[in-house]
Amino acid sequence: MDGPSTAPLPLTRASVQQAHRAIATLVHRTPLLSSTSLSHDAGYTLLFKAENCNKSGSFKIRGATYSVACLTDHERRRGVVTQSSGNHAAALALVARDLDIPAHIVSPRTAPAAKLAAVRAYGGNLTLCDPSIESREAALADVQRRTGACYVPPSDAVNTMLGQGTVFLEVEEQAREGGWGKLGAIIAPVGGAGLLGGIAVAARGTGVRVFGAEPAGADDCVRGLAEGRRITDFKPETIADGLLTPVGEHNWPVVQQDVEKVMTVTDEEILDAQRLLWQRLKTVVEPSGAVAFALARSAKFRELRVEGPVCVVLSGGNVDLDVPPPWVKA
Amino acid sequence: MDGPSTAPLPLTRASVQQAHRAIATLVHRTPLLSSTSLSHDAGYTLLFKAENCNKSGSFKIRGATYSVACLTDHERRRGVVTQSSGNHAAALALVARDLDIPAHIVSPRTAPAAKLAAVRAYGGNLTLCDPSIESREAALADVQRRTGACYVPPSDAVNTMLGQGTVFLEVEEQAREGGWGKLGAIIAPVGGAGLLGGIAVAARGTGVRVFGAEPAGADDCVRGLAEGRRITDFKPETIADGLLTPVGEHNWPVVQQDVEKVMTVTDEEILDAQRLLWQRLKTVVEPSGAVAFALARSAKFRELRVEGPVCVVLSGGNVDLDVPPPWVKA
The missing domain is CATH 3.40.50.1100 (Rossmann fold)
Known part of the structure; x- marks a missing residue:
């Protein structure tokens, strides 16, 4: 397929910074939210990058x-x-x-x-x-x-990854401005892995630990990392409709190299997390947008013993508000 | 009833500033949100003070x-x-x-x-x-x-008004920091008028126009201003369950003196506004929390020809998320 003719930048933190300069005035600098009660429940300081509030309702x-x-x-x-x-x-x-x-x-x-x-x-x-x-x-x-x-591919392209990686640069700045200090870790949801890959590139050399969160019903990334090969032949089944695609070809080596670990969460955990974000943070996220928080609340994430604030990316907020939320029983 | 024994401060902008110094580290400095699309639809720059994100889910x-x-x-x-x-x-x-x-x-x-x-x-x-x-x-x-x-009364007390008025001081600062410049107007919902009264006191001398928005089904303030007396004998009937009380005795003279105008919105307008805030701003507000925005979107507000950004206070976000949102037909 016909891609852009200009040569993509190399995949470095500096190229993410260049991407950020190019788009900073064209997208929202979304809020970095905090919650005393959700942090208290998790046992560490949680910060929430509200990409659900970006233009068009997602980091895309x-x-x-x-x-x-x-x-x-x-x-x-x-x-x-x-x-x-x-x-x-x-x-x-x-x-x-x-x-x-x-x-x-x-x-x-x-x-x-x-x-x-x-x-x-x-x-x-x-x-x-x-x-x-x-x-x-x-x-x-x-x-x-x-x-x-x-x-213009949805996730599997170098320029896409560089654009998505700008999320990390903003979080770094906002954590500093907000007096939160240096991040301990950041968690992003994984579908095609443009967001996770871009963040991992931007975080190189910063010491911030990068984690991916994947729905158990679309766990091609977790299984692929275990098997050492990119998995593309699977039938996803999850409520997180934004995370159904396999990890992209361009994004795969970055995930292998720069992401510390990818872990799964169940649809039930995703729904619980989504409801909590609506209720306590008063922010409307879609199921995919709650996946990183679902992982942050889990016992297995706590075992990683992150030091310093943990940022979860709320990746999107586009839900059909004319039907009851998915956790409401009919 | 036994009130606090310390003499309340006078009702001046300086006393709101003193209240702000007393509580600034104890409450959230809630985000001031913007939306290109909602501003475009309204025909002027809209800013949203997200008090639904404050501790306990409201400005209270x-x-x-x-x-x-x-x-x-x-x-x-x-x-x-x-x-x-x-x-x-x-x-x-x-x-x-x-x-x-x-x-x-x-x-x-x-x-x-x-x-x-x-x-x-x-x-x-x-x-x-x-x-x-x-x-x-x-x-x-x-x-x-x-x-x-x-x-500790819900709204009808001087110290309550001073505390609620701190919203205005933050909005002023945040509008400046965000490059929005000087506000043209601010709109707050009216129940007991602690919030509206406090804002009006804080806004004295700033040139910012202060407006109140009241549910048509609990319009004691609008009718009271027309009749020149505080109305307390009425049966409210509105979806905005946070705005049912009459304007408080202490708040009434401030509303009479310092608020440019109070206008009503219907329950239908409130529901439309609430749904739009969830959908476009991705923020969960309760019906009362959408009342100021409902007025900001109305033709009668546009006739006031405000110059400069208009800030609406999203006063609260406590809704029962285990039932469908009120605009969803069963």
Whole structure:
């Protein structure tokens, strides 16, 4: 598929810093929240990076903004295209709208209605396809052929990783400004691992421990690390609809090299964490956005004996608010 | 009833500043949020003071903390007592717990279950009574007689107003720090008017226009201002369960003198505003917490032609998350 023609930056902390300079005025510097009661319950200081409050409702705006910023003017004018069932689709549609260029989005018919509605609200041209990988790729190729639009992948690309990694630089600054001092660790959820990979690159040399949290029903990363190979043939089954994809090819070596450990949480733990975040932190996160916190509350995470504050990334907050929250029994 | 023995400060901006110094390390400096899309829809820059994220889930922690700070050691040791159906009760119970003194709370049986649960979780001694004013006052007098605890009123007291007014000082600072510049106006919801009154006192001499927003089903303040008298004999009927009380006696002259205008919003407008805050700002507010925003979005507010950013106070976020949100049809 046609990627951007400009050479991607190398994967270093400095290249994440360069990405941050490029996008800092275009995305929100989301709040770093704290909670006395949740910290007390966990047994250490918890900080929450509220990427659910970023533009388009997730951290995906960072990678999408940076990827599009790296296109040439000529490429940009042809528009952008992606395949995504959710937050990346909405983020790319919003970036394109603000630049007044077309965004073509290929999504499976089974994608959450609230996320498809956001794509339409941002003016994205939506093409619905069957939920199989073949159907998705065929639809994507067809749109590219017709429009000449440039492909902006959801997570599996160097520029995407660099954009997502800017989360870490902000957390570092905000922890210092807030008087929290040096972080002990940061936990990010794992789907394609663009966010986790970017954070791991940005954290190199800082001494901050980097952990991934994965739904037990989509544990390709945990199993892949154990087996020493990237796993792509699995059927995910989890409430965390943003974390269904396998770890991307570009992101895999970073996860292997720079992430201390990836651990799983069950759907029940995810739901408990999501409810607690709504109730105590008063912040609306989607199931995927609660996965890192679910791990932070677990006994197995406590055994790692992190020293210093633990930051969990609340990655997204796009839920269908016209139905009861998932923990409410019908 | 037995009030605090220390003489309350005068009602000036300086006395709010003094209250702020007394409580700043004891309550959260809640985030000042912004939203490009909500500002765009409103037609002016909107800022949101997220008091729903304060300790105990509402701004009430400010007045409760300051009121208790103004007690003598001797008074404090005897414990505190209040009557409240909601957020003030939880706030006072939390303040008392942190000081390791008893808190006695008189609440009507009909109070929201989630709010009563919070009082219990903070270790408050709960006395349930019938929902009539007589029953409440009898229960309160009885508890005072038995315990000698000091009465800390929910809104109708000078120290309460001074504590709540600290919201304004923070908003001023945060708007400056965030590069938003000088505020054009601030809107607060009106129940007993401790919050609105405190803000109006703090805003004196600043040139910031102060507005109140009241549920149409509990419009004693709007009608009272029109008739030139405080109205106390009315039957409130609104979804905004935190705004049912009449404007307090101490707060009334401040509202008359220092508030530019108080306007009503319907329950339907409140629900729309509440849903939008959850969806776009990803922040959980209760109906009362959405009332100021409901007014900010209205055509009648736009007619006031405010110049500069408009801050709305999201006053509380305590909702029962185990039932569907109120806008979801069963």
